[in-house]
Amino acid sequence: MSREDAEEAFRVILRWIGEDPEREGLVDTPRRVVEAYRTYFRGYFEDPTEHLRTTFAETGGYDDMVLLRNIPFRSHCEHHMAPIVGRAWVGYVPAQRVVGISKLARVVDGYSRRLQIQERFTTEIANAIQSELEPKGVAVFVKAEHHCISGRGVQKHGVDLSTSKMIGCFKDDPILRQEFLAMVSADLKP
Ligand SMILES: Nc1nc2c(ncn2[C@@H]2O[C@H](COP(=O)(O)OP(=O)(O)OP(=O)(O)O)[C@@H](O)[C@H]2O)c(=O)[nH]1
Numbered sequence: 374m375s376r377e378d379a380e381e382a383f384r385v386i387l388r389w390i391g392e393d394p395e396r397e398g399l400v401d402t403p404r405r406v407v408e409a410y411r412t413y414f415r416g417y418f419e420d421p422t423e424h425l426r427t428t429f430a431e432t433g434g435y436d437d438m439v440l441l442r443n444i445p446f447r448s449h450c451e452h453h454m455a456p457i458v459g460r461a462w463v464g465y466v467p468a469q470r471v472v473g474i475s476k477l478a479r480v481v482d483g484y485s486r487r488l489q490i491q492e493r494f495t496t497e498i499a500n501a502i503q504s505e506l507e508p509k510g511v512a513v514f515v516k517a518e519h520h521c522i523s524g525r526g527v528q529k530h531g532v533d534l535s536t537s538k539m540i541g542c543f544k545d546d547p548i549l550r551q552e553f554l555a556m557v558s559a560d561l562k563p
């Protein structure tokens with residue numbers, strides 16, 4: 374499918390909502406929307422696991438939790454294509470190698486720029502880190518507002534969805550899991 378086909382589809386939608394796609398203010402809108410969609414959905418053109426291929430071994434034997442906190446993201450729900458706006462916490466306990474911290478945020482971005490449900494988004498981030506880095510464990514916590522429940526449908530504002538995925542030592546060791554969740558809670562305090 375070509376870019377022109379996609380722009381034509383948005384002209385059809387503009388007509389369907391009751392607009393005139395030929396009026397001055399809207400004549401470039403299909404082109405702009407198609408460009409915006411390339412940004413929202415650029416995750417289909419990347420493999421987020423590739424961000425985790427550069428690793429560092431000279432950690433001085435560091436073997437405690439590494440936690441990147443409060444990572445903002447924007448995604449879209451696969452049922453309504455409505456925005457999902459939230460934050461992610463990504464932690465792991467290295468076995469030998471660590472990854473550059475920006476790469477954890479890049480993995481979050483890569484999976485967020487696709488149509489998602491939050492459960493799969495959370496799982497994909499955790500599985501990517503586990504499979505590429507092979508750490509002792511991974512913990513991912515995601516908290517997000519879904520515009521499909523605030524702006525339409527049940528129309529509930531101020532409602533968040535929380536999801537978490539624990540792998541390895543975070544699943545097996547309740548104290549470590551608590552330590553991770555305590556740091557998330559501290560960040561969530563108003
Ligand atoms: N589990 C899960 N559900 C989601 C997520 N995002 C949106 N949903 C829900 O997906 C469901 C889709 O249900 P349907 O009954 O097929 O759609 P709908 O008729 O538009 O539902 P309403 O939103 O209740 O009007 C809705 O309940 C949404 O709230 C998500 O990330 N995870």
Ligand SMILES: [Zn+2]
Pocket residue numbers: 450451452453454455519521522
């Ligand atoms: Zn939705």
